[in-house]
Amino acid sequence: xxxxxxxxxxxxxxxxxxxxxxxxxxxxxxxxxxxxxxxxxxxxxxxxxxxxxxxxxxxxxxxxxxxxxxxxxxxxxxxxxxxxxxxxxxxxxxxxxxxxxxxxxxxxxxxxxxxxxxxxxxxxxxxxxxxxxxxxxxx
Amino acid sequence: xxxxxxxxxxxxxxxxxxxxxxxxxxxxxxxxxxxxxxxxxxxxxxxxxxxxxxxxxxxxxxxxxxxxxxxxxxxxxxxxxxxxxxxxxxxxxxxxxxxxxxxxxxxxxxxxxxxxxxxxxxxxxxxxxxxxxxxxxxx
Numbered sequence: 001x002x003x004x005x006x007x008x009x010x011x012x013x014x015x016x017x018x019x020x021x022x023x024x025x026x027x028x029x030x031x032x033x034x035x036x037x038x039x040x041x042x043x044x045x046x047x048x049x050x051x052x053x054x055x056x057x058x059x060x061x062x063x064x065x066x067x068x069x070x071x072x073x074x075x076x077x078x079x080x081x082x083x084x085x086x087x088x089x090x091x092x093x094x095x096x097x098x099x100x101x102x103x104x105x106x107x108x109x110x111x112x113x114x115x116x117x118x119x120x121x122x123x124x125x126x127x128x129x130x131x132x133x134x135x136x137x138x139x
Numbered sequence: 140x141x142x143x144x145x146x147x148x149x150x151x152x153x154x155x156x157x158x159x160x161x162x163x164x165x166x167x168x169x170x171x172x173x174x175x176x177x178x179x180x181x182x183x184x185x186x187x188x189x190x191x192x193x194x195x196x197x198x199x200x201x202x203x204x205x206x207x208x209x210x211x212x213x214x215x216x217x218x219x220x221x222x223x224x225x226x227x228x229x230x231x232x233x234x235x236x237x238x239x240x241x242x243x244x245x246x247x248x249x250x251x252x253x254x255x256x257x258x259x260x261x262x263x264x265x266x267x268x269x270x271x272x273x274x275x276x277x278x
Contacts, residue, residue, distance in 0.1 A: 039245060039266050070249060072215045074208040079215035081249045081262065107247040107264045109206055109217055121217070123247040123264040125174045127230065130268060136232050 003073035006112040010078040013110075013117060014066040021058065026051055030117045039123040056093075061086025061102075069105075078110045084124075088133050095135055102132035140256030142214035143207060149258075150202050150218065156194050162187035166257035173263045177231055192229065197222025197242055205245070217247045224274055230267050238274045 009029055016025035026047055030036075036050040037043045044053045058064055064086035071080045085103045088095075106124025110117045130136045140148070145164050152160035162183045165171075171180040173189065180186050194200065200222030207216045224242050228235040250261035 039247075039269065041266075041269065070213070072208045072210045072213055072249070074210070077206055077208055079206070079208050079217075079247075079249070081215070105262070105264070107215065107249065109215075109247065123217070123245065123266065125264065126266050126268040127174060127232070131231065 006078045007071045007073045010080050010110045018066050035119045037121045059090040060092035080108045098133045100133050102129045104129045142209045142252045158187050158190035161190045166259050171261045195226035212252050215249045219245045235276050
């Protein structure tokens, strides 16, 4: 599959699954044994674990929206630079809702095979999110 | 110099702990967005100062390219870094004092090179919260 088609797969995962919450998008766009790694926030293997992790974020930020800023693809890899914005209205890893809105940016590196994401590694500004929500100790 | 060569050259310079040579890969008025700082680094000198600070943080630090994707004058990479935490790490919420612990982190970035083959803009992403947790520091 051409590198440009792989970009579309990565984009659809953000738009159809993260943003629109289409439950079928996970199986359509990722392999059953997907390795979904949120850099420093842990590794999630397979559809169930990936769904649980993303659902946790979507429940914590019900209006969560990713905007794709830029993509580069080469071979079977795609890097996507994104901005995410959401309001903290649900529990987030034990932190009660702050009702504050945060905007963070990050990069996701996907490996795509036959139109599905096999591995997805996210790096993002968690410190920026914590600062904006006012949940850093001493804040 | 191609974007691929520029990144390789910068990493080799970092692995020799030569901050000036890292800065030489950037244009005089390059802009670097880095989560450690509330405002972007502007210009070669600011970029060199930041690199010197990181070398003081981990004087034995070594980086390795995991992924490097290039499309025209745009690049994206993921680099893993390993070293010993021997100098302070500046963060927007205060310094992390040296712990003597092993640092193992990764840096992802998107960037652009200009006509002269020098980097004109770079956006870096890494998780300072995860790094602080690794060092046993609660932020």
